[in-house]
Amino acid sequence: MSRIGKAPVSIPKGVEVKIANGLVTVKGSKGELTQQIDQDITVEVASDEVVVTRPTDQKRHRALHGLYRALIANMVKGVSEGYRTEQELVGVGYRASNKGQLLELSLGYSHNITFELPKEIKVTTTAEKGQNPKVIMECADKQLLGMVAAKIRSLRKPEPYKGKGIKFAGEVLRRKAGKSASKK
Numbered sequence: 001m002s003r004i005g006k007a008p009v010s011i012p013k014g015v016e017v018k019i020a021n022g023l024v025t026v027k028g029s030k031g032e033l034t035q036q037i038d039q040d041i042t043v044e045v046a047s048d049e050v051v052v053t054r055p056t057d058q059k060r061h062r063a064l065h066g067l068y069r070a071l072i073a074n075m076v077k078g079v080s081e082g083y084r085t086e087q088e089l090v091g092v093g094y095r096a097s098n099k100g101q102l103l104e105l106s107l108g109y110s111h112n113i114t115f116e117l118p119k120e121i122k123v124t125t126t127a128e129k130g131q132n133p134k135v136i137m138e139c140a141d142k143q144l145l146g147m148v149a150a151k152i153r154s155l156r157k158p159e160p161y162k163g164k165g166i167k168f169a170g171e172v173l174r175r176k177a178g179k180s181a182s183k184k
Helices: 059-080 142-154
Strands: 016-020 023-028 031-036 042-046 049-053 083-090 095-099 102-106 113-116 122-126 134-139 165-168
Touching (some): 059 142, 095 122, 095 134, 134 142, 142 165
Antiparallel strands (some): 042 049, 083 134, 095 102, 102 113, 122 134
């Protein structure tokens, strides 16, 4: 049996979970999220917990059991605490600024890149002297936040020699040695 699927999802105070026609809606202080659930999987709200069950031990049902439990747990955590990601721009002349939902990045190309963020994401940029510029994003939806962060990172991935590019804060990059000294 799925160890992840078996564990019930506890509902913190201030979070409301509704289930109707295979649609799970989670509402909290940070927003409201919905997720369509497969018709074979059963989701029930019992007192202050959400329990996910499956009808059989088929491989498909076992996979969906853990998946939907994890998605519901992420939704509950998102609307109560929220998710946050920090990215650093490593490189000389790399800059980031934002005006509302428009993120403007200067990444060493001949032009600046303007990236429009979804309205659900709250973005702030910092540029302190002696430190790399940072892009900080916050959102209740973990999946959306991860997709947007990956898209921003793909604009200039960190290269392995000097480490220049956009990396997540705390990410350890695998570095390669440069050219060897000449042979004489």
